Amino acid sequence: MSLIVQKYGGTSIGTIEKIGNVADKVAACVKNGNKVVVAVSAMSGETNKLIALANEMSENKHARELDVLVSTGEQVTIALLTMALLDRGCDARSYTGAQIRMVTDDAHGKARIKNIQCENMKADLDANRVVVVAGFQGVDENGNITTLGRGGSDTTAVAIAAALEADECQIYTDVSGVYTTDPRVEPKARKLDRITFEEMLEMASLGSKVLQIRAVEFAGKYNVPLRVLSSFEEGEGTLIALEDDGVEQALISGIAFNRDEAQLTIKGVPDQPGVASKILGPVTDANIEIDMIVQNTSEDGFTDFTFTVHRNDYQAAHDLLKGVCADLGAKKLKGDDAIVKISLVGVGMRSHAGIANTMFATLANENINILMISTSEIKISVVVDEKYLELGVRSLHEAFGLDSDGHLKNL
Numbered sequence: 001m002s003l004i005v006q007k008y009g010g011t012s013i014g015t016i017e018k019i020g021n022v023a024d025k026v027a028a029c030v031k032n033g034n035k036v037v038v039a040v041s042a043m044s045g046e047t048n049k050l051i052a053l054a055n056e057m058s059e060n061k062h063a064r065e066l067d068v069l070v071s072t073g074e075q076v077t078i079a080l081l082t083m084a085l086l087d088r089g090c091d092a093r094s095y096t097g098a099q100i101r102m103v104t105d106d107a108h109g110k111a112r113i114k115n116i117q118c119e120n121m122k123a124d125l126d127a128n129r130v131v132v133v134a135g136f137q138g139v140d141e142n143g144n145i146t147t148l149g150r151g152g153s154d155t156t157a158v159a160i161a162a163a164l165e166a167d168e169c170q171i172y173t174d175v176s177g178v179y180t181t182d183p184r185v186e187p188k189a190r191k192l193d194r195i196t197f198e199e200m201l202e203m204a205s206l207g208s209k210v211l212q213i214r215a216v217e218f219a220g221k222y223n224v225p226l227r228v229l230s231s232f233e234e235g236e237g238t239l240i241a242l243e244d245d246g247v248e249q250a251l252i253s254g255i256a257f258n259r260d261e262a263q264l265t266i267k268g269v270p271d272q273p274g275v276a277s278k279i280l281g282p283v284t285d286a287n288i289e290i291d292m293i294v295q296n297t298s299e300d301g302f303t304d305f306t307f308t309v310h311r312n313d314y315q316a317a318h319d320l321l322k323g324v325c326a327d328l329g330a331k332k333l334k335g336d337d338a339i340v341k342i343s344l345v346g347v348g349m350r351s352h353a354g355i356a357n358t359m360f361a362t363l364a365n366e367n368i369n370i371l372m373i374s375t376s377e378i379k380i381s382v383v384v385d386e387k388y389l390e391l392g393v394r395s396l397h398e399a400f401g402l403d404s405d406g407h408l409k410n411l
């Protein structure tokens with residue numbers, strides 16, 4: 001017998017009929033002898049509707065009240081799903097975040113979970129009852145309702161799985177698992193059977209939006225095996241877990257990309273202590289997130305400095321840097337907001353040399369110019385002109401043997 005936490009996203013429970021299907025799945029899991037906790041999102045589109053209502057009501061940011069409002073979406077689905085389970089002869093009880101004392105900090109709209117009271121849930125599970133919990137919501141220490149940020153039901157499920165020491169946390173969604181890359185860009189993308197927490201974090205933070213990033217961090221921290229699978233098709237999905245020592249690692253697990261990048265370069269900055277901080281300081285002070293940073297070796301006491309930001313922040317960063325350039329006596333400010341980042345991700349990189357070179361040679365072969373390069377232990381990223389995104393991803397996908405019909409090219 002296993003203890004399983006399942007999470008169903010908005011598309012999986014978007015209609016009464018779909019909620020019925022989910023109830024069938026949960027009931028089947030119980031019939032197979034498992035104890036089950038289910039965390040659910042709101043019906044698809046509902047959270048957006050609630051946010052729109054708030055915007056219609058008021059131009060002001062009422063963070064506390066917004067959480068009271070948006071948390072109602074999940075209260076609807078826990079009740080409906082529990083009714084459906086009871087109708088199927090499957091004993092069940094629904095709980096809001098407050099009822100299971102999902103205690104968070106008081107950062108409304110992006111609260112972090114501090115602890116969960118497990119007694120109620122455990123008593124229900126011992127009585128062979130399914131526990132249905134509202135995702136996305138908690139309460140702060142003073143009992144105010146909080147929410148965990150968009151997509152936060154994933155984190156609810158993982159946190160409950162960690163607290164109850166569940167055998168597995170299953171995230172049911174509308175895709176059949178995690179893919180080697182976005183199938184809309186490379187139709188030959190393959191579903192992965194397994195990926196490590198670390199790799200998934202890189203894939204997720206680089207724009208593969210299958211799971212809330214915080215949920216993956218949480219799962220990695222507490223070593224909760226996480227499985228992403230489809231509510232609509234049969235299949236094993238993708239298991240996200242620690243590295244499996246017994247299995248030979250693929251060189252590369254996937255190719256992530258990010259279309260929303262922009263690049264800024266300051267040319268001819270005097271190469272002196274403090275320059276990097278003078279350039280980046282005003283940008284971070286304006287709450288603009290900086291991604292890649294490159295400073296060149298200097299020539300004649302001058303250097304070039306390049307970094308990337310989200311495309312939405314490009315104009316603001318550019319305006320800030322104009323002032324910085326004048327202050328520093330830099331020669332020129334250049335920018336480009338039509339760039340993308342493509343990254344190879346894989347723990348196999350740690351033990352294999354030559355992957356970077358294969359990546360660069362593959363891109364060169366397609367005449368794709370690399371604008372920036374950055375590497376970490378399990379990732380190599382390049383920035384290229386946005387017109388090369390599809391070509392770049394596809395050629396790398398093939399070169400590293402990721403195609404569904406593929407094999408490794410001679411590396």
Ligand code: ASP
Nearest residue numbers: 041047136150151152153
């Ligand atoms: N309903 C919330 C949202 O739409 C939380 C979730 O779906 O995970 O973001």
Ligand code: MG
Nearest residue numbers: 009010041151
């Ligand atoms: Mg979601």
